[in-house]
Amino acid sequence: MDRENIIYLFLLVLTFFTLQTSTASQMFVSHRHLVGEWRLLHESIGITAMHMQLLHNNKVVIFDRTDFGHSNLSLPRGRCRYNSHDLALQKDCSAHSVLYDIVSNTFRPLMVQTDTWCSSGAVLPNGTLVQTGGFNDGDHIVRSLAPCTDENCDWFELPRTLVQRRWYSTDHILPDARIIVIGGRKQYNYEFYPKNSRGDSAFSLQFLKSTLERYENNLYPFVFLLPDGNLVIFANTRAIILNYKENQVVRELPSIPGDEPRNYPSTGSAVLLPLDENRPMEAEIMVCGGAPRRAYRYADKYKMYMKALSSCGRINVIDDHGIWEMETMPTRRVMSDMLILPDGDIIIINGASRGTAGWNNAISPVTTPVIYRPNVRRDNRFSIMKAASRPRLYHSSAILMTDGRVLVGGSNPQEYYNFTGVEFPTDLSLEAFSPPYLARKHSHLKPTVLSIDEILTYKSSFSATFTVPTFLRIGTVSIRIIAPSFTTHSFSMNQRMVVLKGVVVVAISDNSYKFTAFAPSTKEIAPPGYYMLFVVHAGIPSSGVWVKIQDST
Template identity: 65%
Template sequence: MSNLFLLISLFSLLIFHPFIIRSEVLPLHHGRKGEWRLLQPSIGVSAMHMQLLHDNRVVAFDRTDFGPSNLSLPGGRCRYDSNDTALKVDCTAHSVLYDVETNSFRPLTVQTDTWCSSGAVSPNGSLVQTGGFNDGDHAVRVFTPCDDDSCDWVEYPVYLSRRRWYATNQILPDGRIIIIGGRREFNYELYPKNGDPYSASSGSFWLQFLQETRDENENNLYPFVHLLPDGNLFIFANTRSISLDYNRNTVVKEFPPIPVSDPRNYPSSGSSVLLPIDENRAIEAEIMICGGAPRGAFAEASQGNFVRASSSCGRLKVSDENPSWVMENMPIARVMGDMLLLANGDVIIINGVERGTAGWELGQSPVTRPVIYKPDGSPDWRFSVMSASPRPRLYHSTAILLADGRVLVGGSNPHRYYNFTDVEYPTDLSLEAFSPPYLSMEHKPFQPLILSVDEILKLGQPFTLTFFVPLYLSESKLSVRIVAPSFTTHSLAMNQRMVVLKLVEVSRLTPDSYSLTAVGPSTPEIAPPGYYLLFVVHAGIPSCGSWVKIQ
């Protein structure tokens, strides 16, 4: 192929690709270890919680009882809260709406305390945010995207039946949200109850497993929860896991304990993902859990002794009749790492520390280098160490996948209040983006560009999309994937899942454009209703994501 054609193809991709903006010519192979870019030096709020919405805006927030943030509420607006432990009258924001495409943000108003809360996106695209601390522990807050700047949080302060502080949310096949656990809460409840999001919840359901798995400090907080293809829930707490039929409140199966017996849930704070579900083969469900801290690490760190975090990862194929854990080791020990599914199906582990545990001033030796894990790679070559960020991200940091394939990183407030000076690790209000190697310039000639796709995908029904690839297309290396964006906080990316859709046929339209037919997810247990990012992946290189709605 001529150099002229290569240049023309690169130029056309840069012109028509909606998210690529380059101000310099980069050498070939630049970015093989990924690239970091500072997006905002400060959004005024530490991003303790983050969620990407289907309009490519990100809701980020911390907590209301940290004192004043660095972002004022507009129009003289203030929050009046007689229960607040820091400020009874607070005229600063504790939540922002960040626009990815314009790299801008505006303040939002949250009234009740969101500290260590949870969330999920409902089928209509609204962020449903639950629980917290103090006057927020029974609250439900809803943020619905809008076309102007009028939308803000709507709050229901006493909606929940139980105190939900450090609980986990999961969207269900019927569109409801299950809220599991919390501090000294060994139970779960559903939102909305009886289809009415405005009536108070009528109760919770006891879950003995949560009481059994707490440690000496009664901690098994933010349990790892994943919806399985059979409709049951995988729930992991510290070292044990079960399959729960939440409709009958019955434990269907208890899985073997993870062999390396370091606790994995808060405050030991490992992380987990449900690996991609592939509809082109027999349906399997496999969970991966990485990192954590040894037993007693929290107490040790409280005395100034920061023990080394766990480097172990375990994979459990829960769809097997007799599943067993397969263990591996990360190249870097890590606690408080965030595990995310990347657009091509790889897993990134990002943020966190090498010593200590989650909690105020309890982490040391920040791990600034992400690692990328290839689930289908050979066992000795699955992990790759990426380039380092200049900014440590410790306790209360977050990461989410964006539509353009980058990873948005924010937060880090390992102190009781905002501390910007006189501490080893100051509070961080910035936002960064990490570009994985698949976004490096050398891959641009092979990167698909989606030209058209249906906005609505129906379960089990075929659909057609068209796409462009500058250079030769290898059909055997082509896939179509949908990703549910996560609600990320405290090293847990709630609700994230990837489904590789069944690919029926591919046909050439022009020398560099194609049409393909794929089939929507087969069941709501495979992909619950709602908004997803759809990626075309060619030879491991993903397109930018297009928003689709599953119904």
């Protein structure tokens, strides 16, 4: 074989293996000139969407707080909430929670008894939402809501289940199916739900106290489960790796450059970038936006609104010598949400360019979402999307839905429901943002999953069939799973994506294909529970289908 043929054969082999990589699918379709679309779903759902969680029955639990006063949605059948401890109404016949059906675009009221203001949550492996803490009579409460198909399921509340008061704390599901509840106002500790054999104690975490500053708090710390089973906890400018089983700090990460706080009330946002089982395991966290020191004091006391931060930092937290790589967003942002999209990109949505979190502490809303592509050149990672028609400031939220849209709601900078006479009134609407991959011009590349193994066991292979109107090449397909987030106060708790390995695609018939892939390797990479699975073809994702990951037993 002559030299030219050898080179040609080498290039063919190199091209084949390049196409097999998990990131290749992002490169076949350009979204450069597409900016997404907005759609108003409901002008009012009766409450403001302060907290949101998608369940595996394609319904979204939405709630605000009980001490706002009357909401704009009545409880059904003449029901009322009687609570002598409530700070607003001891008898309240209005709802402060709803269950939204993303398929039918309908909602119904739910009844929550105790105050859920600034609380947190996570979903158990059986699909039940566990929701912790809040304010006043709700600060020691654990609430749960199990997915159901009838119209009768509602909140169930366990009185004073938590050891410590949890207001502005962070929850994370663990590999052993427990939930760790971390921090909160004046709480420099963590605890577990359900309790284990250690007893019902709370475990001291000095790191939370050491990152507290005179005018800056460090509430809603950013928490992520790492593939080695430890947790990374980020508060204001610093982060640690915590072995929660031994209550030991494994190491401290370098401080994020700039020395400006990122947690509530400075309220930046953070995300664990997708975990890819096709390559040596890395775990990168990315922290974006926030507000400078003194910003909260100036806004709260003097109504002077400092410019928000425009910087983002990302760091490989598995690398003992990892350093922050800093980038600049197209817009300054405080109180924005960061969500992982099915194609592996990150959307940054909601927020303001001046001020901080808190009552009327921000101005200059940022209505343009930004999409960040983590696997392209640094100078080409950010794209500005189409602007929304309404601002989403304090007490707004966003989550990913199974069809690939982003559900957006909330915004209540007022202490109570207030619709008139203020610059930024209470917003009770729901909107959906469709990222560029949902554009009609890409519909011929969009996969549709026909059937799938719905129960996946660790390390085991599974299969699914799907169709694509125009199939490109085998190497343009990747399979990803996403854990739905509990989103509140600009942080999406428990959110994670895993790119699955061992993907093999074969043609069955015209436009029909079958893939096999391997479920996640360990519980630390993907804790047991329900995930949205997406087939991504040439950078265009299918709608998500629900799978449950569990032990073989």
